[in-house]
Amino acid sequence: MKERNQEIKFVDMPPRKSGGMIGRWMQQLSPLVDNPGRWALIYTCEHPGAANKLQSNLHSRKLLIPEPNHDWEFAARGSEVYAVYRGRKGGPNASLRRTYKKR
8 A cells, every 4th residue: 555645624523424225214104294194104124033123223213314303113023024104293383381280
């Protein structure tokens, strides 16, 4: 390997990885955002253990999904993985705090 001097460049964050499972789930789940409340079969794995692992990774947001701060539900049934997009968490008034109590 030849020795070369190269200038360093400071960046805030490295770019996201492209392709692979990251881009795949953004594309795979995007249609569900346009159909809130409808369950969809999103993937069929080779065995139930892989389906459970995929469901867990999607649920814990280890994989990049559209609208990650919104309400999603994922389920593994046998070798199949299902998903439903529910929309924003808590509805339109979720950020309001109640400072009074009914008596």
